[in-house]
Amino acid sequence: MSASTLILLSYVLLAIFAVFFVLKSLKMARMPVHVRWELAPVPHEKGRGHYGGSYLEDAEWWTKPREKDHVAEATYMFKEILFLKALFEHKRSLWWFSFPFHFGMYLLIGAVVLLALGALGSVTGLVGTDMWLFATGYPLLAGVGYALGLLGAVGLFLTRMVEKGMANSTTYATYFNVLLLGSLFGTGLWASFSVSDFSGQTLGFIGALFTADMSVELAGILKAHFLLAFAFLAYLPFTQMMHFVAKYFTYHEIRWDDEPVEPGGKMEKEILELLGQSPTWAGPHVRADGKKTWVDIATDTGAQEAEK
Amino acid sequence: MSDKVRVKDIGKKELPMLSEVRPEELIPLPPPYDKVEDLPGFKEITDEKKERVVCNLDGVIASAMPHPESPEEEQKYVDMFVDGLKKLLSKENNWTFLQPLTLSLEYCIGCQTCADACHVFEATGGKEIYRPTYRSEVWRRLVNKYVKPGGKLIAPLKGADIDLNWTTITRLYELTYRCNLCRRCAQVCPVGVDNGLIAHELRKLFSQELGWAPTELHDKGTELQLEVGSSTGMNSVVVKDNIEFIDEDMTDETGIETETPFDKEDADVLLIHNAGEMLAWPENPGAFAIILNAAGIDWTLSSEEVGYDGVNYGLFYDDVQLARIAIKHSQAAQKLNAKRVVMGECGHQHKAMVTIADRVLVGDLAVKRESFLPLLEEIVFSGKIEFDPSKNDFPVTLHDPCNIVRNLGIVEPQRRILRYLCPQFREMTPHGVDNYCCGGGSGFAIMSGNNYEDWRNNVSGRVKFKQIIDAFQDQPGPEVKKYLCAPCSNCKGQIRDLLNYYGALDKSGITYGGLVELIVNAMVDVKEPFIKWEMF
Numbered sequence: 001m002s003a004s005t006l007i008l009l010s011y012v013l014l015a016i017f018a019v020f021f022v023l024k025s026l027k028m029a030r031m032p033v034h035v036r037w038e039l040a041p042v043p044h045e046k047g048r049g050h051y052g053g054s055y056l057e058d059a060e061w062w063t064k065p066r067e068k069d070h071v072a073e074a075t076y077m078f079k080e081i082l083f084l085k086a087l088f089e090h091k092r093s094l095w096w097f098s099f100p101f102h103f104g105m106y107l108l109i110g111a112v113v114l115l116a117l118g119a120l121g122s123v124t125g126l127v128g129t130d131m132w133l134f135a136t137g138y139p140l141l142a143g144v145g146y147a148l149g150l151l152g153a154v155g156l157f158l159t160r161m162v163e164k165g166m167a168n169s170t171t172y173a174t175y176f177n178v179l180l181l182g183s184l185f186g187t188g189l190w191a192s193f194s195v196s197d198f199s200g201q202t203l204g205f206i207g208a209l210f211t212a213d214m215s216v217e218l219a220g221i222l223k224a225h226f227l228l229a230f231a232f233l234a235y236l237p238f239t240q241m242m243h244f245v246a247k248y249f250t251y252h253e254i255r256w257d258d259e260p261v262e263p264g265g266k267m268e269k270e271i272l273e274l275l276g277q278s279p280t281w282a283g284p285h286v287r288a289d290g291k292k293t294w295v296d297i298a299t300d301t302g303a304q305e306a307e308k
Numbered sequence: 309m310s311d312k313v314r315v316k317d318i319g320k321k322e323l324p325m326l327s328e329v330r331p332e333e334l335i336p337l338p339p340p341y342d343k344v345e346d347l348p349g350f351k352e353i354t355d356e357k358k359e360r361v362v363c364n365l366d367g368v369i370a371s372a373m374p375h376p377e378s379p380e381e382e383q384k385y386v387d388m389f390v391d392g393l394k395k396l397l398s399k400e401n402n403w404t405f406l407q408p409l410t411l412s413l414e415y416c417i418g419c420q421t422c423a424d425a426c427h428v429f430e431a432t433g434g435k436e437i438y439r440p441t442y443r444s445e446v447w448r449r450l451v452n453k454y455v456k457p458g459g460k461l462i463a464p465l466k467g468a469d470i471d472l473n474w475t476t477i478t479r480l481y482e483l484t485y486r487c488n489l490c491r492r493c494a495q496v497c498p499v500g501v502d503n504g505l506i507a508h509e510l511r512k513l514f515s516q517e518l519g520w521a522p523t524e525l526h527d528k529g530t531e532l533q534l535e536v537g538s539s540t541g542m543n544s545v546v547v548k549d550n551i552e553f554i555d556e557d558m559t560d561e562t563g564i565e566t567e568t569p570f571d572k573e574d575a576d577v578l579l580i581h582n583a584g585e586m587l588a589w590p591e592n593p594g595a596f597a598i599i600l601n602a603a604g605i606d607w608t609l610s611s612e613e614v615g616y617d618g619v620n621y622g623l624f625y626d627d628v629q630l631a632r633i634a635i636k637h638s639q640a641a642q643k644l645n646a647k648r649v650v651m652g653e654c655g656h657q658h659k660a661m662v663t664i665a666d667r668v669l670v671g672d673l674a675v676k677r678e679s680f681l682p683l684l685e686e687i688v689f690s691g692k693i694e695f696d697p698s699k700n701d702f703p704v705t706l707h708d709p710c711n712i713v714r715n716l717g718i719v720e721p722q723r724r725i726l727r728y729l730c731p732q733f734r735e736m737t738p739h740g741v742d743n744y745c746c747g748g749g750s751g752f753a754i755m756s757g758n759n760y761e762d763w764r765n766n767v768s769g770r771v772k773f774k775q776i777i778d779a780f781q782d783q784p785g786p787e788v789k790k791y792l793c794a795p796c797s798n799c800k801g802q803i804r805d806l807l808n809y810y811g812a813l814d815k816s817g818i819t820y821g822g823l824v825e826l827i828v829n830a831m832v833d834v835k836e837p838f839i840k841w842e843m844f
């Protein structure tokens with residue numbers, strides 16, 4: 001594949017990623033308000049989050065000030081994101097692979113940031129790519145990231161195959177996802193060892209993406225690696241690998257959403273609108289006719305029918 | 309029958325049963341409950357019965373469904389099921405749970421962390437059909453195949469193909485009643501996927517679209533409650549009579565003049581009991597009356613239809629019924645102009661009314677609602693009542709009702725009371741928000757038809773029973789009387805059945821009851837012991 005084809009393809013794949021990543025994330029964010037479904041522990045409960053307590057432990061809680069501990073919440077999230085705390089505590093056998101898999105990815109995200117900065121700096125002439133950060137720091141970060149990611153991917157693939165429960169709930173698509181990421185890490189690792197000017201070539205390629213320079217030189221393994229990386233990104237929004245975005249909502253907007261309705265507030269208004277919709281459930285006791293709203297249905301206790 | 313059940317097997321008509329549950333395969337209990345042969349075992353479902361009703365999941369029947377009368381009828385229900393799948397994922401039909409459900413549909417990574425947290429799965433030594441993700445994965449694949457565009461073409465390629473027929477939907481229906489909706493699995497899920505919610509939503513689909521729900525929850529539950537005022541069948545006249553009788557009984561027993569006010573306007577507290585207490589454990593509403601009167605609380609009960617029964621089984625299977633009952637509760641409070649509604653010792657009433665209904669009871673219906681636990685804590689530590697904790701000097705442990713503790717985060721008030729009033733209080737392991745469900749949650753405690761009660765006692769209640777026995781391991785014999793405090797009606801129903809089934813009063817000296825009974829037992833003014841040791 002020529003460099004120009006790769007660059008053009010990269011633009012297309014990155015555009016697909018950007019558009020669908022935003023659309024998918026917005027879809028999650030724009031869901032209607034749901035009924036309360038909190039689940040202890042809720043870490044922002046000041047002074048009680050550590051044992052799972054909530055403001056409902058107070059008599060006449062509505063007369064007391066609501067105190068939220070945002071630091072505790074952020075600390076919880078930090079430990080969860082960076083170290084996969086839930087998995088560490090509840091499924092250690094998987095954590096040994098899942099942690100390097102995810103941590104490897106975080107290192108690679110760091111490496112990509114360096115890569116982009118270095119490429120931008122070099123394109124604009126502001127920094128030289130021979131700076132330690134780009135010449136040594138970046139390939140080191142990327143190399144460790146690839147190695148950890150690959151270790152995790154192989155471990156996860158094998159665990160899914162042999163562990164009874166996981167094997168049963170793993171579809172071909174999931175195996176494919178792990179394989180895809182595994183080959184992404186694998187090609188990256190291979191390239192970082194085999195391409196003598198790994199850092200220079202990758203920086204050059206990213207720079208070419210910024211400037212649309214179609215004459216850039218790139219080793220074959222690096223072409224394969226970048227192609228895989230961008231294909232993965234374009235595919236990501238359509239998969240359950242978007243769980244890292246979903247997790248924000250499952251934690252903040254479901255498990256930890258213990259916000260009571262304020263009379264006359266924004267949420268009450270939204271709920272009143274939702275209650276004005278007409279459900280079409282066909283169960284005989286629902287007595288929906290496509291016109292009656294949730295309010296009509298919820299206040300119809302069957303008394304009229306009984307009288308008839 | 310092997311336990312190599314695959315997700316797609318749920319639709320296999322040729323399998324008479326998906327996976328049978330056998331007592332000898334369950335995890336062992338501590339002595340003296342470790343001999344399977346000493347226990348009654350499961351009632352057998354006769355062939356004649358199987359001819360009449362569907363029994364195709366695990367040999368257990370929660371809700372006896374007739375077989376379809378014709379292929380057309382089968383198709384009709386299959387089509388309705390697909391409609392229901394779509395409605396669950398639509399805003400106008402299911403805004404109440406759309407976001408949690410959609411996220412649980414799309415983002416399970418199949419890590420199986422949830423499986424180790426589930427007491428049903430654990431009790432059976434890991435039976436595949438009871439794995440929290442089993443029913444979720446069935447649902448997920450059905451949605452992917454029958455709801456998503458192009459699903460029928462893509463599903464086989466993904467290795468995610470399931471046939472949809474009468475067998476599939478009846479097995480799935482039964483399977484939704486093998487989950488207590490306790491959400492212990494959701495607590496440990498690294499992604500925040502909620503298998504309990506999925507079971508709940510599937511129950512809703514069956515009820516709200518197909519009109520299928522267990523008789524105990526629907527006909528004899530929410531429908532009866534909306535019709536006569538209580539799922540016990542009691543109308544307001546009977547309730548008032550019963551309470552009058554309980555008051556007389558309490559007066560005789562304790563020497564304290566006990567009177568329960570009814571329909572007092574502008575009271576500070578409108579207390580709503582689970583009406584089942586009045587029939588099964590009358591000492592519980594009696595103890596409430598003694599405590600509230602002794603503390604000088606301005607309180608009342610309501611004799612308004614539904615207003616005297618805090619039960620709301622809609623929480624377990626049907627949003628429409630849930631909303632109808634919650635509105636009735638709120639209207640009862642409005643009518644009396646009560647300052648606040650206080651939930652009695654009933655966990656699901658707490659969850660239905662305090663949190664779930666919070667985003668249903670808007671506008672005028674938004675009466676102030678809270679748990680009885682903080683109120684009791686205030687009373688106990690207010691100095692208004694004199695206590696002698698030595699009257700409670702026997703081993704006491706606490707069961708944490710999932711709906712009060714894991715779901716509402718009310719953890720410490722009950723513990724502060726018990727630490728103060730019960731010198732031998734000890735925790736179960738694990739406890740608090742990590743506690744195990746009693747096995748009667750989500751309506752199971754009142755479902756006993758066919759061999760379902762055997763399943764409850766052997767399977768869903770097994771881990772809890774083990775926890776109870778373990779909590780008293782320092783004094784295991786029956787000579788030391790022990791008290792299991794379970795401040796929830798449904799949990800008490802299940803624990804009563806468990807203790808009876810295993811003969812735990814005779815073998816281990818364990819009885820059970822609520823929290824208010826322990827408080828009254830410790831009152832200096834109550835001369836005779838309030839707790840009886842033969843409470844079955």
Ligand code: SF4
Nearest residue numbers: 416417419420422497
């Ligand atoms: S529900 Fe959560 S814990 Fe269970 S398999 Fe899915 S992601 Fe893992």
Ligand code: SF4
Nearest residue numbers: 426488490491493504
């Ligand atoms: S909600 Fe409870 S019973 Fe249901 S699958 Fe989860 S842990 Fe098991």
